[in-house]
Amino acid sequence: MRSRFKMIVNFFKNNKIAAFTVFVYIVVLVYSPNLGIDSLKITASYFLEMLEILPAVFIVMGMVEVWVSRETIMGIFGKGAGLKGRFASVLIGSFSAGPIYAAFPVCYTLLKKGSAVSNIVIILSAWAVVKAPMLIVETQFMGLSFMLVRYIFTVPAIIMIGIITGKVISKEYIVKNSKKEGLLVEKIDELLPGHNCGACGYGSCRETAERIADGDEEPDVCVSSEEEKKVRELLETGS
Amino acid sequence: MEITAIGLILLAITLLIWSFLKDKKKSIKGLNVAKNMFKGIAVDIISILALIGLFLTLVPPGTIKTVLGDTSVTAATFISAAFGTVTLIPAFVAFPLASSLVTEGAHLVSMAAFITTLTMVGFITAPIEIEYFGKKFTLVRNVLSFAAAILISLGMGLIL
Structure with missing residues (x-):
């Protein structure tokens, strides 16, 4: 009983957003049960929408992760891709499905695989404002000229937003501050010997840990580590 | 679907x-x-969806009608942009709403601001964005997107 309580406490410690939401809902349900139930009904419809899209998005990204090489992604969305990369980013965002939160993990994967920060922002924005199904609904309700004019203004605008964000924010900042993969890198780093012997071909154990976390290197790349099995376990479970 | x-x-x-x-x-x-x-x-998204559900129950999208009232185009644009910033509703709800507001006399410019901020600027999804990309990235992207939404809608006002 006590350990279950501890598990729940730990869960909410690791999921602050969930903790906040549950707290808000408890307050609402106590003061106005009807309001709470109506809210849950709306939530359920959003939840179904999410279930339609997210699993497919993640499967596609999982396949990209194992089949598409870092070089390919860098060639399409990397720093050197130039104008071609901008258009590829607008295009991939335009043919996406689902709300913007589905775009975050996709963009994060592309970033890790070598995409430039600016192009990530372009994909995110295109995903949000100019995706194809949205333009169709927009034409239906607001008329063709409204849709076209908004499109013509929006595409250059999101490319500018991407370029400016790319100038202000470095990739290193994102990798350091992301709570998604950062933890995994930390944990692998702890398991490596830490004396930066360089036998694996990288300058530091930290760098090796990043490569292993990205899936670019197998855990056995480190010849002086005795924790290969643990590292593999970490990669399997993801955290 | x-x-x-x-x-x-x-x-x-x-x-x-x-x-x-x-x-x-x-x-x-x-x-x-x-x-x-x-x-x-998954846990983060479900939590955020629950918050959106609550928000939309408290402030239904139609509320924007009463807020807009007889304000000037510029004021209406900023109000619409702000409203779009804090909410997250699907496009197939937003466009019919915007269209009905236009027939009731709302200006196209403010509706463009509403739609652009609605989809591109995410106040309510910011916690998830921060988890992936960090605070500074989220702040920069959302502020720039908000500014762009205002500029886009003003530009549209010149043409339409």
């Missing part, structure tokens, strides 16, 4: 079959990646 959603599901199934035919071990690794991604975000 939206046509792109169907397309996406078909794409995922095709890729998966192709992948398994080519290399089973690699495919399982890819599915593990997918599973971990899902595990990493």
Whole structure:
């Protein structure tokens, strides 16, 4: 009983957003049960929408992760891709499905695989404002000229937003501050010997840990580590 | 279901079959990646969806009508942009709403601001964005998007 309580406490410690939401809902349900139930009904419809899209998005990204090489992604969305990369980013965002939160993990994967920060922002924005199904609904309700004019203004605008964000924010900042993969890198780093012997071909154990976390290197790349099995376990479970 | 959603599901199934035919071990690794991604975000997304549900119950999208009232175009543009910033509603709800507001006399410029901020600037999804990309990235992207939404709608006002 006590350990279950501890598990729940730990869960909410690791999921602050969930903790906040549950707290808000408890307050609402106590003061106005009807309001709470109506809210849950709306939530359920959003939840179904999410279930339609997210699993497919993640499967596609999982396949990209194992089949598409870092070089390919860098060639399409990397720093050197130039104008071609901008258009590829607008295009991939335009043919996406689902709300913007589905775009975050996709963009994060592309970033890790070598995409430039600016192009990530372009994909995110295109995903949000100019995706194809949205333009169709927009034409239906607001008329063709409204849709076209908004499109013509929006595409250059999101490319500018991407370029400016790319100038202000470095990739290193994102990798350091992301709570998604950062933890995994930390944990692998702890398991490596830490004396930066360089036998694996990288300058530091930290760098090796990043490569292993990205899936670019197998855990056995480190010849002086005795924790290969643990590292593999970490990669399997993801955290 | 939206046509792109169907397309996406078909794409995922095709890729998966192709992948398994080519290399089973690699495919399982890819599915593990997918599973971990899902595990990493599922709780956050469900929480955010619940907050959106609550928000939309408290402040139904139609409320924007009463807020807009007889304000000037500039004021209406900023109010609409602000309203779009804090809410997250699907496009198939937003466009009918915007269209009905236009027939009731709202200006096209303010509706463009509403739609652009609604989709591109995410106050309510910011916690998830921060988890992936950090605070500074989220702040910069959202502020720039808000500014762009205002500029886009003002530019549209000159043409339409």
